[in-house]
Amino acid sequence: MPASRVDRAAALHTALNHATTFLGSLDERPVAARVDAPSVRQRLGEFLPEHGDDPATVIDALATGAEPGLVASAGPRHFGFVIGGALPAALAADWLVSAWDQCAAFHSLSPAAAAIEDITAEWILDLLSLPSDASVGFVTGAQAANTTGLAAARHAVLARAGWDVGRDGLIGAPRIRVLCGEQAHVTIHTALRLLGLGESTAVRVAADAQGRMKPQALAAELASDDCPTIVCAQAGNVATGAFDDLDAIADVCAAHSAWLHIDGAFGLWAAAAPDLAYLTAGAARADSWAVDAHKWLNVPYDGAMAIVADRDAHLAATGLAGPYLVADPGQRDNTNYVPESSRRARAVPIYAALRSLGRTGVADLVRRNCGQARRMAQLLAAIPGARVLNDVVLNQVLVRLPGDDDANRTAIAAVQADGTCWLGGTTWNGQHVLRVSFSNWATTDDDVDRAAAAVAAAVSTPS
Ligand SMILES: *Cc1c(COP(=O)(O)O)cnc(C)c1O
DSSP states (O other): OOHHHHHHHHHHHHHHHHHHHHHHHTTTSOSSOSSOHHHHHHHHOSSOOSSOOOHHHHHHHHHHHHGGGOOOTTSTTBOSSSOOOOOHHHHHHHHHHHHHTOOTTOTTTOHHHHHHHHHHHHHHHHHTTOOTTOEEEEESSHHHHHHHHHHHHHHHHHHHTTOOHHHHOSTTOOOOEEEEETTOOHHHHHHHHHTTSOGGGSEEEOBOTTSOBOHHHHHHHHHTOOSOEEEEEEBSOTTTOOBOOHHHHHHHHHHTTOEEEEEOTTGGGGGGSTTTGGGGTTGGGSSEEEEESSSTTOOSSOOEEEEESOHHHHHHHHOOOOTTOOOOTTSOOGGGGSSOSSOOOTTHHHHHHHHHHHHHHHHHHHHHHHHHHHHHHHHHHTSTTOEEOSOOSSSEEEEEOSSOHHHHHHHHHHHHHHOSOBOEEEEETTEEEEEEEOOOTTOOHHHHHHHHHHHHHHHHSOO
């Protein structure tokens, strides 16, 4: 074999060894990283080497240098943010994506990638009970999915007002409005900045104690101005897990011909679990949706879906045209549905995750994590002086620990330092509180019990 091929195999085997050692450590290693980023910088060197190393040596040095700076977020007891693990089939499929090294922009560059994206799109629409003729782009995350959905929205509402934003841009365009809930995710505001709509021009519609946009407040806002309007609703509040009343919101949007976008980064997966699907009632009536795959579906970072009911609006927002492109209406060019041109075959691990879980497996995963959230809420409520602040309808738990903001901050830092689990804090109604999130296939009830005990210990140990 030529030396380069020997090198390639040796590097891959070295990576496999490091990967299996790391994955094997997830159950018991401290969840937080042991060192900070500057320490990793020191370990890995600050100067570009003058002469190269052989591939296996590079992988060895890289893995060894990075090791203490790794967070066990793929493991069963990382309950911060909303973080998924990686299902074995999805992880292995992700390796194949790199080995195949397909440019998954055009069907002519990879019929395999085009076909897999097509199949995966159909499966996703089916599982989430969204319109089967909606178009699906496989993007990096809900940030990109929200941006894509809102770009399609911007195109459509301006087209209805007789303006072609794709051709003529926003300068001189008719006035449009964006309405979102007070508790809209920060990525909605970033998307609005990127789209030239402006973060502060979005009207923040009042929300209730769980963070749900109030449909009556939305109706009043819509009635107050009849210019073309985009409404951003939410399926799954990042703190409480609460769902906006999507049916009521779809009603008022329909009455005012407003475009309805739903940020369902993790929450829309409730549609795949029969006993939780009621939370998403009305979701299918929206015009666009953002859903992550790296959160609840447990594919390795990164993967998400930007879904648009009106394919033409989607293509007007992100379609690519060029003289050297082979347009074939019978075949999918993945790039047309995403902001990127060249891109990895991002749907492949999503396909593998869906195929390895099946319809019942996805439902079980979602249902199991929600049961664990309820279990955690019960255990934490038993800590003297602690209060669960949200209705635990999904996978998120918000808890005010005993004492003031500082006491809550100190306890959360102590839990993180203890390493049994990782939990984050957030501000809710002006108070600093503990936030717990469940979206990992590997988490067991025993992990929940161990984490709850670590929180109880942190609260009772004066620092
Ligand atoms: C996580 C999240 C996002 C952003 O998703 P990324 O995958 O980080 O881009 C947007 N909205 C909600 C509700 C989220 O939970």
